Amino acid sequence: MPRPDVLLSDPERRLRKMKLSALALLAVTVCLFLLSHAMMRQGEAAPAAGLWPWLRAFSEAATVGALADWFAVVALFRRPLGLPLPHTAIIPNKKNSLGDSLAVFVRDHFLDSAAILEKLRALDPAARLGQWLSRPEQSGKAAAYMRTGLREALRLLDEQSVKQALTDGLRAYLLRWNLAGTASEILGLLTRNGRHQRLLDEVLQQLGLYLADEAVRQRVAGVLLRHAQNEWPGILKLVGVVASVDDLSGKLADKLARALVDELQDILCQPDHELRQDYERWVETYIQRLGRDPALIEQVESIKQRLLEHREVGAYIDGLWNDVIRTLRTDLDRDDSAVAAHLRQLAQDLGQRLEKDEELRATLNEHMLSAAAGLAEHLREGAKDHISRTVRNWDDQDLVRELELSVGTDLQFIRFNGTLVGGLVGVALHALLMFGLV
Secondary structure (H helix, E strand, C coil): CCCCHHHCCHHHHHHHHHHHHHHHHHHHHHHHHHHHHHHHHHCCCHHHHCCHHHHHHHHHHHHHHHHHHHHHHHHHHCCHHHCCCCCCCHHHHCHHHHHHHHHHHHHHHHCCHHHHHHHHHHHCHHHHHHHHHHCHHHHHHHHHHHHHHHHHHHHHHCCHHHHHHHHHHHHHHHHHCCHHHHHHHHHHHHCHHHHHHHHHHHHHHHHHHHHCCHHHHHHHHHHHHHHHHHHCHHHHHHHHHHCCHHHHHHHHHHHHHHHHHHHHHHHHHCCCCHHHHHHHHHHHHHHHHHHHCHHHHHHHHHHHHHHHHCHHHHHHHHHHHHHHHHHHHHHHHCCCCHHHHHHHHHHHHHHHHHHHCHHHHHHHHHHHHHHHHHHHHHHHHHHHHHHHHHHHHCCHHHHHHHHHHHHHHHHHHHHHHHHHHHHHHHHHHHHHHHCCCC
């Protein structure tokens, strides 16, 4: 049952008005046909009789044209008069194939990877981003967006359930993590090209400077004296006959410090010094053991397990997490937020750098194009499947209603045109018959 006119939307009201107008035009042509046919059968006077054949030809052809176009328009959406005629209700019956065709069309013409990349390349997104960010008002907007995003992220991370999920996930990952193997790889990278020898040089130089200090030498003397008194008290008493113990310990510390400094200088100057070779062998052996020695791997794993299970470590990390989250949230809520100021300056600096650095723009464009290509390829089939699946899930009646509201008003003009064109064709054929041209 049609809904009351007061409940109809504007598109529904216009469509109903156009349908009634087309139906009224059809009724007029039928009435004209009946009138002209009846008048011709009655044999009216000659002046009037000459008009009726023309009117009958027009109304007859116009009625046929109107009925034919009515059938064509209705057959698109439903079965005319409910009759199960073939090739009617085309849109509901062909909904799935129409959805598949639409999906393929969108995929091939709107999500073509080559076309998307060509448009992006011509757009030069890095340059446009640099121009946009270099303006203070735009960098401020970008910083405001990032600030809002950070606020929401921190609010989410502060939720107990999220925090617990992250903690459990991180703990599970750390339990599976091969710490010894990772340490072996990292140390291998750090010692590549003799970097550990340069580290040894720096340590030895600092140690030499430390031992050359007078205060350090005095502390060394004190340590030596206390050790000697504990280990060799008799010898010190014997030596004390010749010289005071303090003088002897001072001279011994001074000589020891000088000897250590000289030895350190020798090590620094000799690339093949025995100590360097021992150090090299120890580092290489330890790195290999970290990656292969089951006993050392088990020892590292045990240390990791104890740290993860230690309550105080967990409490410290939890407290540190809360402090960091609280500090960031407090800062972001302030009008003079330091984090927001840094974000704004960072955005503006990036924009200025992009404007000046052609190589950076080229690199950024290349990465964006590469990412866009991968994304387009991923989205093409996904979009096609989504469109096809969505159309298939549409209700037939809802689909027909929406399409009819979109194009039904224009389709009614087909009925108007069919009526008028049919009538004109009828008049033309009648003229051809009258003048014996056919």
